[in-house]
Amino acid sequence: MISWLTGTTLGKLISTFFISMVPVVELRLGLPYGIALGLDYPLALLAALIGNMVPVPFIIVYIRRIFIWIRRHWERLDGFITKLENKAHLKGETVRKYGPLGLLIFVAIPLPGTGAWTGALIAALLDMRLKHAVPSIFLGVCIAAGIMTALTFGVIHIV
Numbered sequence: 001m002i003s004w005l006t007g008t009t010l011g012k013l014i015s016t017f018f019i020s021m022v023p024v025v026e027l028r029l030g031l032p033y034g035i036a037l038g039l040d041y042p043l044a045l046l047a048a049l050i051g052n053m054v055p056v057p058f059i060i061v062y063i064r065r066i067f068i069w070i071r072r073h074w075e076r077l078d079g080f081i082t083k084l085e086n087k088a089h090l091k092g093e094t095v096r097k098y099g100p101l102g103l104l105i106f107v108a109i110p111l112p113g114t115g116a117w118t119g120a121l122i123a124a125l126l127d128m129r130l131k132h133a134v135p136s137i138f139l140g141v142c143i144a145a146g147i148m149t150a151l152t153f154g155v156i157h158i159v
Contacts, residue, residue: 006037009039009043012034012037012038012039012043012044013034013039013043013047014047015033015034015037016030016031016033016034016037016039016044016047016048016051017030017047017048017050017051018051019033019048019051020047020048020049020050020051020052021051021052021054021055023117024112024115024117026052026115026116026117027048027049027051027052027110027115027116027141027144027145027148028110028115028144028148030047030048030051030052031044031045031048031145031148031149031152032148032151032152034047034048035152035153041149045145045149048145049141049142049145052115052116052141053116053134053137053138053141055116055117055120056116056117056119056120056133056134056137056138057120057130057134059117059120059121059124060120060123060124060128060130060133060134061124061130063120063121063124063125064124064125067081067084067085084121085125087113088118088121088122088125089122089125091106091113091114091118091122092122092125092126094106095119095122095123095126095128096126099128099132100128100132100133100135100136101136103119103122103123103128103133103136103137103140104136104137104139104140104143105140106118106119106122106140107119107136107137107140107141107143107144108139108140108141108143108144108147109144110144110147110148115141115144116137116140116141119133119136119137119140120133120137123136123137
């Protein structure tokens with residue numbers, strides 16, 4: 001199975017797609033991973049972008065209900081959920097101030113704690129409408145993809 005995921009173009013696309021869906025690492029790992037596997041850059045970019053964006057509308061629409069359900073059924077996780085909400089509210093101050101542009105900038109910075117998942121959580125907690133949040137997050141993910149491309153191909157050097 002592992003050899004299929006890394007040995008065929010379809011497997012490389014699928015693994016790049018799913019790695020880009022994972023919170024925290026998202027496209028920041030998915031895109032370099034796809035390129036390292038030997039995918040042509042446009043295919044790696046497409047798989048990473050789509051994988052990173054698939055969870056976004058679901059997070060925006062359902063995360064509050066999911067948090068309520070978790071609190072109701074697993075009371076022990078209330079502290080964890082509260083911590084997530086507080087962290088999102090703290091990070092959301094810039095987004096609150098600048099709206100969709102602030103969300104775009106927040107998502108575009110490819111650092112831990114930023115990205116599409118956190119941006120979607122912030123948008124949900126700030127009651128941003130889907131039609132404003134999703135395009136901002138998508139443009140931010142595209143900018144992050146450009147930065148990650150430059151890092152991957154050595155155009156930008158760190159250290």
